[in-house]
Amino acid sequence: MKNRIWNGALILLALLFAGLLAGFAMTVQHTRDLTSQLKPENGAEAAATAGERTRIALISQEQDNPFWQSVEAGAAAAAERYGMELEYMGPTRINPSEQTRLLEKAIAEGFDGLLVQGQNDLAYASLIDQASASGIPVLTIDADEPDSARAAYVGTDNLEAGRRMGELVVRSVGDKGELGVLLGSEASNQQLRLEGFRSVIARHPDLVIADVRTSNISRLQAEEQTEDMLREHPDLKAVIGFSALDALGIAEAADHRQADGLLVFGFDDPGNTRQEIGRGRIAAVIVQQPGQIGEKAVTLLHDYMQGKKIEELHYTGTAVLDRAALAASEDGVSSQACVPLESCP
Incomplete structure (x- = not known):
C-alpha cells in the first residue's frame, strides 16, 4: 500500500514538473517572438534604425569645384526631404579615370541609385548599363551619356547655351575679328557648347575662332593658356571660357598682357565674378542653375x-549676367537678359 502511494506521488510530481517545464518553454518562445519583432535578424539593425533609408551617390567631376558643391547642396536638400541618404564623392582635381573608378566602386557597394556626369565614353556608358541591369537606376547630370541605359539627363541644354553665348559675343564684338576659346575639359557638355557657339559664329565669315584650348577647369591654367593665346594672336577681340573658372583666369591674363580692349566672357558665378563684371574686367557670363540641377535630379x-x-531630358534654365543685369538685380528689378529664363541669381 505504501509503495502504491509512493508511486502515485512520484507520478504526480513528474506530471507537475512536466507541466512547469512546458509552461517555461512556452514563456521562452513567447519572449523570443516578441524579441524578433523588436530586433531584425541577419544584422539588419542599422537599416531599421535608419528607417531603411535609400542610399544614393552623387559622383562629381571635381569635388571642391564651386559648381559641383552647389549641385551637392541642391541634391542634399532634396535627399533630406525624401528621407534618402546622399553620399557625395569625386576626384580632388579633374580626372575622368578617377570618376570611372568611383562609379565602379559605387556599383560594387550596391547603392540604390546614382547621379553621375556623362563622359561621352563607351567604357563609361557600359558601366552605366551594368548598373541599370543590376537594378541601380542612373541619372546623368551636367553632361549626358545618351548612348547608355541612363534613366534621364538633368542639366543645361548645352548646345543651346553655346548658341546663346555666340549671340552674346556677336552683339558685343560685332561681325569681324578674331576670337579665342577655352574649354574646361573634353567632356560632352563642353563640346556641345563649342558646337553651338561655332554654329552662330559661322554665320559671320569675317568673325574667326583663331584658337581653342583647354583649361582643365583651373583658374591658373585658364590664365596661362590665355596669355599664350594673346602672345600668338595679339589682335584677339575676345576670349570666351566655357567652364566656371575660365573667365576669372582670362581676366587675370588680360591684365598681365595689358590687353585693355579684350572682352572676356564665361560661364557661371564662382568667387568674385560679380565684382569683376562690376569693374568691367568681365563683359558677361552665362549662369547655370547647379543647385536646381541637384535638387531636380534627386527628385x-x-x-x-x-x-x-519620367521624361528622358530635363533642361534647367540659364541667365545672362552682365553689368545691366547686375545693376537690375541690385535694384530688385528683373533684367531683360534673364527673361524668359530663370531670373539672375
Missing part, C-alpha cells in the same frame, strides 16, 4: 524608384 530619381514614369 526625379525618387520618382523613378517609386515606379513613376
